[in-house]
Amino acid sequence: xxxxxxxxxxxxxxxxxxxxxxxxxxxxxxxxxxxxxxxxxxxxxxxxxxxxxxxxxxxxxxxxxxxxxxxxxxxxxxxxxxxxxxxxxxxxxxxxxxxxxxxxxxxxxxxxxxxxxxxxxxxxxxxxxxxxxxxxxxxxxxxxxxxxxxxxxxxxxxxxxxxxxxxxxxxxxxxxxxxxxxxxxxxxxxxxxxxxxxxxxxxxxxxxxxxxxxxxxxxxxxxxxxxxxxxx
Amino acid sequence: xxxxxxxxxxxxxxxxxxxxxxxxxxxxxxxxxxxxxxxxxxxxxxxxxxxxxxxxxxxxxxxxxxxxxxxxxxxxxxxxxxxxxxxxxxxxxxxxxxxxxxxxxxxxxxxxx
Numbered sequence: 001x002x003x004x005x006x007x008x009x010x011x012x013x014x015x016x017x018x019x020x021x022x023x024x025x026x027x028x029x030x031x032x033x034x035x036x037x038x039x040x041x042x043x044x045x046x047x048x049x050x051x052x053x054x055x056x057x058x059x060x061x062x063x064x065x066x067x068x069x070x071x072x073x074x075x076x077x078x079x080x081x082x083x084x085x086x087x088x089x090x091x092x093x094x095x096x097x098x099x100x101x102x103x104x105x106x107x108x109x110x111x112x113x114x115x116x117x118x119x120x121x122x123x124x125x126x127x128x129x130x131x132x133x134x135x136x137x138x139x140x141x142x143x144x145x146x147x148x149x150x151x152x153x154x155x156x157x158x159x160x161x162x163x164x165x166x167x168x169x170x171x172x173x174x175x176x177x178x179x180x181x182x183x184x185x186x187x188x189x190x191x192x193x194x195x196x197x198x199x200x201x202x203x204x205x206x207x208x209x210x211x212x213x214x215x216x217x218x219x220x221x222x223x224x225x226x227x228x229x230x231x232x
Numbered sequence: 233x234x235x236x237x238x239x240x241x242x243x244x245x246x247x248x249x250x251x252x253x254x255x256x257x258x259x260x261x262x263x264x265x266x267x268x269x270x271x272x273x274x275x276x277x278x279x280x281x282x283x284x285x286x287x288x289x290x291x292x293x294x295x296x297x298x299x300x301x302x303x304x305x306x307x308x309x310x311x312x313x314x315x316x317x318x319x320x321x322x323x324x325x326x327x328x329x330x331x332x333x334x335x336x337x338x339x340x341x342x343x344x345x
Contacts, residue, residue, distance in 0.1 A: 001262055001344050006251055025266065028314030028342050055277030057267045057338075066266040066340060068277050 001030060008032055009070060016072035020046035023066045025057070073098040074136050074221070079124050079152040080143035081109035084167065088140070088210035089117055095214060102127040102152070103143070124152035128159070138163035138217050140197060144172070150179055157189050163220050165197035165213060199226060246290035250281040250344055259284040260344040261305035265292050265337055266316070272335030281344075284309050292339050293319075304341050314342040 005021065009032070012019040020033040022042060031038065033046040042065065045058045049067040057066050076092045078085050081103035092099050100118045103109035109119050120127040124141075128151075133139055139156040140163075141149040149166060156164045157180070166176060173195035180190055198212030199219065219227035250260045263280040265272075273294035280290045280298065282305040292301055297319050304317055317339045 001342055003254065003344070006247060006254075006344060009247060010251060023264075023266075023340060023342075025316050025340060028340075055266075055275070057276070066264070066276075068264065 005030055005032065012070060013072070018050045018072060019070045020049055021068040021070065022046060023068070025064045025066055071136065074138065075100065075131075075133070076217070077102060077128065077131055077133065077137060077139045077152075077156075079103070079127075079139065079141040079148060080145075080167075081105070081114060081119070082142050082144075084142050084206045084209050086113060087206040088142075088213060089114060091207070091210050091214055093117070095218075097138075097217075100127075100131060103148070124148055125155050128152055128155035133159040133161040135160045135162050137161045138165070140165040140167070140213060142167045144168060146176070146179060149176070150183070153180060153193065154183050154185070157185050157192060163194070163217050164192050165194040165216065167197050167209075168195060170196060194220075246279040246281050249289040253281070253283050253287065254344055258287070259309050261309050261341060262344055263292050263301045263305055263317075263339050263341045266340045267338040268335060269337075270335035272337045274337075280305075282306070293337065297337070297339070301339055301341065304339075308341050308343050312343055312345065314340065316340050 009019060009021060021030060022033060023030050033043060041060045045060060046067055049056055049069040050071060053069060053071050055068045057064055074097050076097040076099050078088060078099060079102045081101050085101060089099050089101060100120060101109055101114050102120045102122065102124050104121050104123050106121055109121060111119070122130065128139070133156060139152065139161050141152050143149050144167065153164065153166060166173065168176060176195065177190050194216060197216070198209060199216045201208070201212050203209040203212040216227065250262060253260050261282045263282065265274055265276050265278040268276055274292055278290070278292050280288060280292045280301060282288050282302045284306065288298070288302060291298060301317065304315060308314060319339065320336045
């Protein structure tokens with residue numbers, strides 16, 4: 001690998017651009033994609049590797065290439081700078097998620113409570129509009145306050161976010177679904193919300209609940225059988 | 233949030249470390265898992281950086297082939313020639329390096345130069 005290639009990979013990472021490092025295994029020749037000058041077959045295979053978020057060896061015209069997918073980190077949008085968020089945020093960061101905390105209540109969403117985290121004091125609907133959740137984004141609402149949770153969930157449901165979770169008991173969740181239905185969301189859309197949030201591990205403490213949420217995000221991300229149960 | 237923490241795509245931390253070592257004047261080789269079969273512990277794309285002075289960052293296995301990969305990396309640093317290593321299942325013979333877990337991996341070794 002040349003220093004120039006390494007620098008380009010690091011730049012792409014800093015700018016959160018997806019990139020593939022393609023290595024011709026026979027001689028170690030390398031090129032970066034996307035690249036308008038790349039042969040179509042290689043460009044297509046590289047795009048597929050990024051979409052699947054999977055590095056793989058492929059054969060193109062009898063030549064073996066290793067396609068190393070470098071995707072930007074998954075994002076986690078945490079709505080509600082509450083106590084559970086204080087446990088969730090550092091654990092999520094340690095897992096490599098890019099975390100954004102959203103809470104217009106400055107006393108909660110303070111730098112003292114959330115050091116070294118991106119914080120948005122916008123209202124959750126505006127914050128989510130600005131963040132534009134994509135297929136590599138998870139959204140979790142933790143406020144227990146419909147004024148804050150509902151607009152966030154409304155926007156999350158209108159996005160392709162791969163994970164949407166909402167803290168609250170079954171009763172709270174049922175009431176929440178009623179309100180979201182009034183906003184025009186149908187059953188199929190609302191089935192995307194994981195509520196009560198997290199894998200059922202009988203979590204009690206804030207870190208335990210954070211663990212159950214992160215475990216569920218991993219389960220959904222990796223297509224684990226465990227992730228199926230809440231869809232029912 | 234730590235900007236360096238980067239699971240789900242942790243291989244990139246290894247690149248940062250490799251870049252830092254190179255900037256400090258070290259000779260650095262990179263090893264990357266390119267293919268796996270069976271129950272190999274690390275997925276394709278997992279990286280290990282090795283310096284001529286013996287520092288290591290990242291991993292290409294649970295630890296079972298790191299030594300052999302590091303040796304190959306040293307040779308690549310000497311010759312400048314990249315190579316594709318093939319590791320299979322461990323056999324009873326002590327001189328064979330392999331994966332005790334029963335998996336197989338291919339590892340590409342190159343110099344950062």
